[in-house]
Amino acid sequence: MKKSNDESIKKIVLAYSGGLDTSVMIPWLKENYNNAEIIAVSGDVGQEDELEGLEEKAKKTGASKCYIVDLKETFVKDYIFPCLKAGAKYEDVYLLGTSFARPALGKAIVDIAVKEGADAICHGCTGKGNDQVRFELAIKAFAPEMKVIAPWRNWELKSREDEIEYAKRHNIPLKISKETNYSKDKNIWHLSHEGLDLENPENEPEYDKILELGVTPQKAPDKECYISIGFEKGIPVSINKKKMEPVDLILELNKIGGENGIGIVDMVENRLVGMKSRGIYETPGGTILYKAHELIESITLDKDTMHYKQLIAVRFGELVYNGQWFTPLREALSAFADSASQNVNGEVKLKLYKGNIIPAGITSPTSLYSEQIASFGEDDSFNHNDSAGFISLFGLPIKIRAIQLKNKDIK
Structure with missing residues (x-):
């Protein structure tokens, strides 16, 4: 790419992770945008050690x-928990770890870009991925006139191997090599792995080499681990009856789940841009929470509400995956989930064993389950004779059609 002719771009805010893509972008932006001032912004959504030395590295490579x-805390309360309450997943198994982190990061980046009076925002997303959409829709929602720079769409670097060579030429320190160059995304909720041998779905993942948040079920303890999770209005609030803050609760569940081989997913998903991609996801704590939430809803939601929630969960998951967090529909679906969760209270006991989550008991002060009515024993509150009239009316359309078929040869 030739140097930009846009003389108006004098200050660029870069969504900065310190990973391969954004590490090489600081010097690249200065080379191609008339030595513009580069301000790096990183959102701490639970990357932990990935944030170490980030500020020093950014400044050494040219950021002001x-x-x-x-x-x-914002990430957990305002993005993760709304998805949990809605039961949102993508294609049945993906718990949206990267998807709902992007709008949180995008909004934070826009806030700083506006504060700094930036002329443009730059991100390191590729033209093949979903994240470019997620970031840019967040930018459109809060700074619709802001210019966006996406180097992967037009720079001369065509692969991650090219980026590594560029980094070497510019003395940019990297923690990866061509041999360990998995594409990863880590936050408090999950860790994803893509690239290298994983790009071929035929290859079995080398789990012992790639797992970081836990162990495989085979290496988990040969002993059941019992855990209870308390809920208030659909939100998890305690572990083993100990009240916990949202961030601490997820961290603790990650530890417990990881130790027991929980939450490892190998999937080929349909990306928003149309292609299929294969990824490995580690979501130990989130997998436990989703299972516990489903169980507490099973005794606190009426049938129609539960079934309708299952319908909107699919749409909610698609909206989040597609980067449409800041939309009226997502907000409306969240409002429905909030309303439906008013009586989702109680405690779920689970048994964790070698990657399995086994229900071990549910209690709720707002339970709709009646042992007396459901019992096969003697029950004065349920008249078995009532079922005959119910079946007669419920089956009336079937009966009428059968008679008509017999009399008129209807197909």
Whole structure:
């Protein structure tokens, strides 16, 4: 790419992770945008050690500033928990770990870009991925006139191997090599792995080499681990009857789940841009929470509400995956989930064993389950004779059609 002719771009805010893509972008932006000022922004959504030395690295490679914004509590309360309450997943198994982190990060980056009076926002997403959409829709929602720079769409670097060579030429320190160059995304909720041998679905993942949040079920203890999770209005609030703050609760469940081989997913998903991609996801704590939430809803939601929630969960998951967090429909679906969760209270006991989550008991002060009515024993509150009239009316359309078929040869 030739140097940009846009003389108006004098200050660029870069969504900065310190990974391969954004590490090479600081010097690249300065080379191609008339030595513009580069301000790096990283949102702390639970990457932990990935944030170490980030500010120093950004400045050494040419950034004038580096913001590290603590988003962990906001991320959990305003993005993760709404998805949990809605039961949102993508294609049945993906718990949206990267998907709902992007709008949280995008909003934080826009806030700083506006504060700094930036002329443009730059991100390191590829033209093949979903994240470019997620970031840019967040930018459109809060700074619709802001210019967006996406180097992967037009720079001369065509692969991650090219980026590694560029980094070497510019003395940019990297923690990866061509041999360990998995594409990863880590936050408090999950860790994803893509690339290298994983790109061929025929290859079995080398789990012992790639797992970081836990162990395989085979290496988990040969002993059941019992755990109870308390809910208030659909939100998890305690572990083993101990009240916990949202961030601490997820971290503790990650530890427990990881130790027991919980939450490892190998999937080929349909990306928003149309292609299929294969990824390995580690979501130990989130997998436990989703299972516990489904169980507490099973005794606190009426049938129609539960079944309708299952319908909207699919749409909610698609909206989040597609980057449409800041939309009226997502907000409306969240409002429905909030309303439906008013009586989702109680405690779920689970048994964890070698990657399995086994229900071990549910209690709720707002339970709709009646042991007396459901019992096969003697029950004065249920008249078995009532079922005859119910079946007669419920089956009336079937009966009428059968008679008509017999009399008129209807197909």
